Amino acid sequence: MSSREHILSRIKKHKPQLIELPDLSVFAHEINTEKLVNDFINTSTTNASTVVNMIGQSINFDTYIPLFIAENFGDNAITYTPLNSSNKEILDFKSNHIDVFVTQPQIAVAENGCMWIHDKQMQQRIAAFASEHTLFIVDHKTIVPTMHQAYKALQINAHGYGVFIAGPSKTADIEQSLVIGAQGAVSNTVILV
Amino acid sequence: MSIHAKKASDFISNEERTNWHDGALWHVRNKRDISASKIPEWELLRSTASQIKENVLSNLDNYLIQFEEEAKKNGVHVHWAANDDEHNSIVSAILNKHNAKKVVKSKSMLTEECGLNHFLEDQGIEIIDTDLGERIIQLRDEPPSHIVLPAIHIKKEEVGELFHAKLGTEKGNADPTYLTRAARTHLNHKFFEADAAITGVNFAIAETGGIVICTNEGNADMGCHSAPVHIHCMGLEKLLPKAEHLGVFIRLLARSATGQPSTIYTSHYHKPESGKEMHIVIVDNGRSEQLGKEDFRNSLKCIRCGACMNTCPIYRRSGGHSYHATIPGPIGAILQPNRNLQEYSDLPFASTLCGSCSDVCPVKINIHEQLYKWRQEIYKHNELPKSKIIPLKVTTNILASSTMYNIMGKLARTSLKLLPDFLLYNKLNTWGKNRELPAPPKESFKEWYKKNKHE
Numbered sequence: 001m002s003s004r005e006h007i008l009s010r011i012k013k014h015k016p017q018l019i020e021l022p023d024l025s026v027f028a029h030e031i032n033t034e035k036l037v038n039d040f041i042n043t044s045t046t047n048a049s050t051v052v053n054m055i056g057q058s059i060n061f062d063t064y065i066p067l068f069i070a071e072n073f074g075d076n077a078i079t080y081t082p083l084n085s086s087n088k089e090i091l092d093f094k095s096n097h098i099d100v101f102v103t104q105p106q107i108a109v110a111e112n113g114c115m116w117i118h119d120k121q122m123q124q125r126i127a128a129f130a131s132e133h134t135l136f137i138v139d140h141k142t143i144v145p146t147m148h149q150a151y152k153a154l155q156i157n158a159h160g161y162g163v164f165i166a167g168p169s170k171t172a173d174i175e176q177s178l179v180i181g182a183q184g185a186v187s188n189t190v191i192l193v
Numbered sequence: 194m195s196i197h198a199k200k201a202s203d204f205i206s207n208e209e210r211t212n213w214h215d216g217a218l219w220h221v222r223n224k225r226d227i228s229a230s231k232i233p234e235w236e237l238l239r240s241t242a243s244q245i246k247e248n249v250l251s252n253l254d255n256y257l258i259q260f261e262e263e264a265k266k267n268g269v270h271v272h273w274a275a276n277d278d279e280h281n282s283i284v285s286a287i288l289n290k291h292n293a294k295k296v297v298k299s300k301s302m303l304t305e306e307c308g309l310n311h312f313l314e315d316q317g318i319e320i321i322d323t324d325l326g327e328r329i330i331q332l333r334d335e336p337p338s339h340i341v342l343p344a345i346h347i348k349k350e351e352v353g354e355l356f357h358a359k360l361g362t363e364k365g366n367a368d369p370t371y372l373t374r375a376a377r378t379h380l381n382h383k384f385f386e387a388d389a390a391i392t393g394v395n396f397a398i399a400e401t402g403g404i405v406i407c408t409n410e411g412n413a414d415m416g417c418h419s420a421p422v423h424i425h426c427m428g429l430e431k432l433l434p435k436a437e438h439l440g441v442f443i444r445l446l447a448r449s450a451t452g453q454p455s456t457i458y459t460s461h462y463h464k465p466e467s468g469k470e471m472h473i474v475i476v477d478n479g480r481s482e483q484l485g486k487e488d489f490r491n492s493l494k495c496i497r498c499g500a501c502m503n504t505c506p507i508y509r510r511s512g513g514h515s516y517h518a519t520i521p522g523p524i525g526a527i528l529q530p531n532r533n534l535q536e537y538s539d540l541p542f543a544s545t546l547c548g549s550c551s552d553v554c555p556v557k558i559n560i561h562e563q564l565y566k567w568r569q570e571i572y573k574h575n576e577l578p579k580s581k582i583i584p585l586k587v588t589t590n591i592l593a594s595s596t597m598y599n600i601m602g603k604l605a606r607t608s609l610k611l612l613p614d615f616l617l618y619n620k621l622n623t624w625g626k627n628r629e630l631p632a633p634p635k636e637s638f639k640e641w642y643k644k645n646k647h648e
Contacts, residue, residue: 004273007429007477011254014485019251022244024437026237043454093419094385111444112454125466126418129411130384147455148440156436157401160267160464164443166457169411173326173342175349176217177369182325183380184411184458 029145036143037192039110047113047167048180049188055140059193065102065137072189073100073133080131082123093130101131101185105165108143109150114164115190116154125161134165134185138192195539195578201511215509217345222503224452225553232444242441243557246494249432250484256399256432257475263402267464270472277307280476284309284391284424287472288318291422293388297380299406299413300324301393302340302497303426303476306519309391320391321383323412325376332359338513340520341450341499346512380412390416394427395496396442397473400435403463404473407446407456414460422470425462429475430493442496445555449498483531488566492527494556501550501560507543516540523550527563530570538576541567602637609633 001009041051052068069077080091081102091098103122105115115136122128144150156162169184180186194202205211229235249256261271270287274280280303288296296313298304298320310331313320322331326344330337332355337343344352353367362375392413396405404425406413417423433439447453465471484490502508502522513521518529518537526540541564550560571577577585591597609617610633618625636644 002273003275003279003477006275007273007475007481008254008257010477010481011257011429011484014481014490015253016247016251016487016490019244019247021248021434022241024241024441026241027234027440047453047457109455114455114459119466124418125414129414129418146440147443148437151437151440154436156398156439156461157267157403157463160462160466162461163414164455164459166455166459169409169457171325171373171410172451173324173329173344174352174369174372175347176220176342176345177349179370179373181377182373182410182412183323183377183384183415 024148027146027148029149031145033140033143036110036145037140039145040108040113040138040140040143041192043111043113044167044190047188048170049113049167049190051190051192053192055192057193061137065135065191068191069100069102069135080123080127082121082127091124091127093124093126098127098131100133100135101127102135102137103128104137104139106142107150107153108138109145109147109164110143111146113166114147114150115166116150116162116164118159118162120159122161128163128165129169129184131185133187133189134168135189135191136165138190140192194580195542196517197511197515197539197543200515200517201507201543204512204515205510211510213348214346214512218503218509221342221451222500222553225449225500225503226452228448228452228454232448238441238445239555239557242445242496242555243494245433245438245441246556249434250430250490250493252434253429253432253484256434257429260397260399260402260432261475263400264473265402267402268471269402269464270470272472272474274474274476274478276478277476280307280426280474280478281309281312283474284426285313285316285318287422287424288313288389291389291470293422294318295383295387296320296389296391297323297383297387297412297416297420298391299393299408299416300327300343301391301426302337302519303393303428304391305337306478307426307476309426321380321387323380323383323416324408324410325373325412328376328380329355332356336514336519338521339499339502340497340522346514380415384415384419387416387420388422390420390423392417392423392425394425394431394473395446396433396439397427397431398434398436398439399432401463403461404431405439405443406460406462407443407458408460409453409457411458414458417462418466421468422472423462423465424472424474426474426476429477429480430495446496446498449500449553449555479532486531489527489531489563491558492524492531492560492563494558495524495528496556498555500553500555504549504553506545506547506549511543516543523560523564524558527558527560527567530567534571534574535576538571538574541565541571542581599637599639606633606635606637 077099079100080098107116168188169182171182272283329344338346349367356362394404395407508522529537548561
């Protein structure tokens, strides 16, 4: 008997009587746009993200974003973005330093600042992690209260890979001292539109 | 003296350090409380999570079959390992197939349990732990002392010295930011050199065949996305039925662990990136046996948040290494005896049975009750040391007879008062170690009650 069969037969023999799954509809949360936006700004800020609130202002992304990057990350900052990109070449992140990774998450979560991005919004998965800084453009209408609503709205396997990112990478592994910038991005900026 | 007692006694010999360790963990426990109190439906989340996990255990074989089928459809290679040896051989075979000599690994208690690092190192493979805390203890050649905070027992000055010796940082510099940056640069090279990446798994989804990994540092993703092949090792109890169940568990995990509302990265892997290879190793290693033990199967619900460690008065003051086990603390003390009753028979006694662990457990494992049940199992299997058996027998006789009880009570009250210190405070009386015995009362409650019952 293979290990697979052996394991499965032992589980079958040992498992208890079937217990039903609980009802998840009990986790309902108020949808109040103003509160969602405020909560999202608060949780993101707590997670050490910089939030720029541009809600209600008409922006021309093509000019605003490059200007924003130049002002905040330097005139020569190298940007990587799958947005409006016709360049499908695979970039070698080992030999190419990227300053800013820019994308537009599909969904954002008020309770914890999580923002969902998937393969299409990254082009290359490593980009969201190996770039020095991340910059997310979040449409405030995509903010949901909690992870329950997020998973309801998403199809986690619509793409081969998807990730919730809630801020810059961090660690407190040395004496519980919080350090922003561990192995992933060292800063995260959210532009709320 | 039991191993735990011996190691704990070594740990507390440095009082200042013990207090520091105790305080650091209590601080984390506090953050958990603050975070949980902000969620009005917290208790509902806990009971829901508990029931989901109970459903999983009661239908585990079917969920595993479904998970495998879906994962294979996604182009993922699925392997089954009955025990630690088989797990290590599977991983090693994958690495050999790819001629992988340099491997990066993100935190995985399962690979610790299986002793993967040493197994691979013996074959000449370089394996680098990429979580900062894990890297610190790896460079010190030590096991983790906590499942979420592996280097919680180490002071920054010690990390400074270690990094100076191993990574060439400035001598005497113990600034956490400076040291973290040095590790970032060091690990960045390792990620891009790696031939393969290995990770643990926080959750696996039967419905979609995908796995979820939670980190703050981004190290699991850096590894998986830079190496041509990634291997995910999971205990077979990690399954959840559907994606929607993740909502419950992601909300609970980080809040229980460190008080954060979620980890910074919650990564969902379903398919490898084009041109790459993805493997999942499903590991039993005693879990399917444990499932058959009615009193103890509940411990398989554990999601490895570490909340029970942070709250435990024994863990905080004895340190993770005193448990001489992969998983320390209260949850370790009920998981380890399943593996080897003889070797870990001391662990269920490393508890005051105060129940705080059960109170904070996000999936409502009855940890303190299981600790108590393990004590009975250990007695039944004759694994109790003489130092416990003899006093237990004597106490049984005393408590069984009211005459004996009255006499012994009186004797104790008198002797506590009259006996010289060297008889009270010596090696044989462990209750007199490091503490003053209480002042004896003049009379027993029974005597007092007799005198006063008519008043």
